[in-house]
Amino acid sequence: MYGRETPCITNIWLGYIAYRMGARLLIVLSHVSKHYGNICALDDVTLNITKGEFVFLVGPSGAGKSTLLQLLFREEKASEGSVVVDNLNVTRLPRRHVPLLRRKVGVVFQDFKLLNSKTVFENVAFVLQVTGAPKSFIRRRVPQVLNLVGLAGKERAYPEQLSGGEQQRASLARAIANSPRLILADEPTGNLDRDSSWSIMRLLAEFNKRGATVLVATHDWPIVDAMQRRVVEINEGKITRDDEQGGYSRSVATNRALGR
């Protein structure tokens, strides 16, 4: 596929630059669209996210935030355009390689998705077992991550015995257990009270400080406003704003609706 191009020096140079840039970029979406039947969930989205960034994804309900996240771990496939995550061409990834992509990505959901028949320890250990980690490593690693999210001592509890905030922390522990380079969170604080929400966001910021790239889709405007991170806003499937450091919304209408 490269053989057909003329091997001229400019091409090689451009290729090198692209390679260097690519090495810094973790997520590259170019002209991505996603259609469900005749619903257009994402419309010609182009977005780069550099390694080590912390990005909020905001926008009204139905804007396409969840859809965008789903494209990144191949829960859904883009209808048009290309999606690259950590140098993997997600749109063209053969099905048998999809697990490789998912092992690079830790995902957190509003509803936690913990297994109720397993203890907290087992829930976290499950990720490592699934990816074939040795038992000795699992025994060492699980307490380590539970400690990190502040759940030391809750190893033997079942999810139903935990508060919402604790459950979300357990699911965070599970998401980071195999040290993913990218953490995707879809409304991680949607079901939580103020304090728990803050503790989850602080943990995400903490993982980010330790090197993970974090992308959070959220409606939690007070936190977005307070944290002053990069904010990408989507409206009706299009990116309408991308601030290096910003708040939840600049739109007067939204602010008024929020009572500010």
Next chain:
Amino acid sequence: MLRLIGRSVVEGFKSIWAHGLMSLASVGTVAVSLLVLAVFLVVAANLSYVADILEEQVEIVAYCSPEFDREWRETLIEKAEAIPGVGSVAFVGREEALDRLREQFGSQADLLSAVEDDNPLRDHLEITVEDPERIESVARSVGEIQSIDDVAYQREVVERLYSVTEALRTAGVGLVFLLAAATFLLISNTIRLTIFARRDEIEVMRLVGASSAFIWGPLVVEGLLLGMIGAGIAGIAIYWGYQDLVGSLHISLPFLPILGPQPLIGNLIQLLLIIGAMLGIMSSWFSAQRYVKI
């Protein structure tokens, strides 16, 4: 790899246990389907066994007419021996024929009491043929001898038996395909139930990047186990049933040629297990393929 297999087997067993009734239904259909197949195969095997025995007998029986006078016995034998291709010729009187029959019936000989007073059997010649291929022309020549009424030889019977065997096999295979389809549906439905019961776990496995082998392994093992357990039950049933049948036939109808249980049943059980395993794997694979997206 070993761990993957170990885990799959453990999970497979657990899941069979968890869906008691549905598993029972699947195992039951597998067992019934395979049992039907086994019965057909056993009957077919025995018919072709009988046909083989008969085919080896290159004997022509020539019945003398009722008015035949035994004084001409030697002449009759000589005439028969003169026919080219004839091996040996023996004259059997009607009394001797009845005695033989009585001997074959053994303990059931009293069944013959009804015919004893008025022996319906006839004097006949038993003629062996040197070359089985030529039996037809020899039989025709024998039939032309004076005072020979009727000629019977085994080939006709053999051919009829072979065609019955063939028909039975075809019918058996057809029926089995039908039953296999039913089995397939039931097993794949059981597996679908498992997938549904474990949808949360499967969802998490997918999300954290479990390979498809890891997700499908337990499902396929469950199907395999259902198929093999069903086949095992069918195997045990046919083993006991056939042994019983052979035992009682030896007593009640001792003259009937029937294949001994071994190696027939041993081979049959192997075949059933292989078919059961394949059905189980195929139907669970189908369900996994269809209901678990990666």
